[in-house]
């Protein structure tokens with residue numbers, strides 16, 4: 030759906046028309062359903078930075094469900110270790126307080142419930158019908174973060190960083206993501222690509238990119254496949270789609286795309302550079318896993334705000350002069366610091382062995 034800017038009334042009208050035409054609400058929901066809108070609220074960021082799902086889109090979707098008779102709430106579990114006060118900061122800076130005035134409840138990720146070994150936020154553990162409202166963004170580990178990856182925010186914040194370490198290789202992370210998706214499957218996905226992100230996303234080092242598009246569908250995997258095609262991203266790069274196809278969860282010839290915009294929408298969408306972890310065969314990776322490392326490093330964009338020091342679960346960051354300093358020895362590479370740095374001052378650096386392994390795999394596979 031082509032949508033040029035964040036005009037609340039125009040978005041609501043256009044979305045309602047598309048929903049009525051292709052996905053009538055009564056086919057998927059009843060007015061007694063409690064709706065949980067799950068935007069991407071990675072960190073406190075203003076809407077023009079393209080990190081969070083724009084509040085105007087969320088408000089338009091909330092209004093459509095409220096008009097249908099459903100009570101509507103919003104929930105996410107941002108990066109880092111978020112308490113109630115920090116969550117208010119995320120909602121406030123991201124422009125979500127207006128939703129409260131419109132009768133939408135803003136929920137906290139303060140309690141978790143275990144499901145099949147994964148710690149879900151209480152609001153994603155049943156009781157709500159979920160609607161995924163992702164921002165269309167690039168992601169340094171996954172290439173893209175879209176409707177399926179957005180549901181990773183249903184995992185309780187304190188545990189997300191640990192899972193990132195446990196599932197270091199993107200292919201392993203994807204397997205875990207597909208499990209999250211199975212357990213917290215959204216009934217609808219509506220993706221904010223009006224102002225998207227490209228380059229080294231998903232945080233503040235990525236670049237806002239106006240695409241002027243909203244993508245909606247009733248199957249998040251097919252929504253992700255459609256966006257991949259709109260952006261001209263191959264399955265070789267989009268590992269989630271590649272794996273979902275291998276597992277028979279999504280099929281190219283089953284994709285039914287009704288599009289007002291050209292496909293591909295853009296020919297020069299900038300992807301992040303690849304870390305190369307996936308090129309390393311599992312037989313080589315597993316025995317060397319503990320030695321193949323990437324680390325966050327602080328660049329001269331650091332303003333010494335101290336936010337990374339507060340968020341680091343291992344307390345391994347100190348302030349040296351006017352710049353944060355990461356002590357690598359205790360770092361578990363959860364990347365909370367990089368995600369939460371509002372100045373995009375933390376970058377990823379491979380250690381020598383990982384650089385060598387990536388280069389060797391590239392040579393062997395000719396990629």
Ligand code: SF4
Nearest residue numbers: 331332334335337370
């Ligand atoms: S690295 Fe980022 S979060 Fe940490 S002190 Fe510097 S500017 Fe603040």
Ligand code: SF4
Nearest residue numbers: 341360361363364366
């Ligand atoms: S320094 Fe390491 S352990 Fe601390 S937040 Fe950053 S990545 Fe996580």
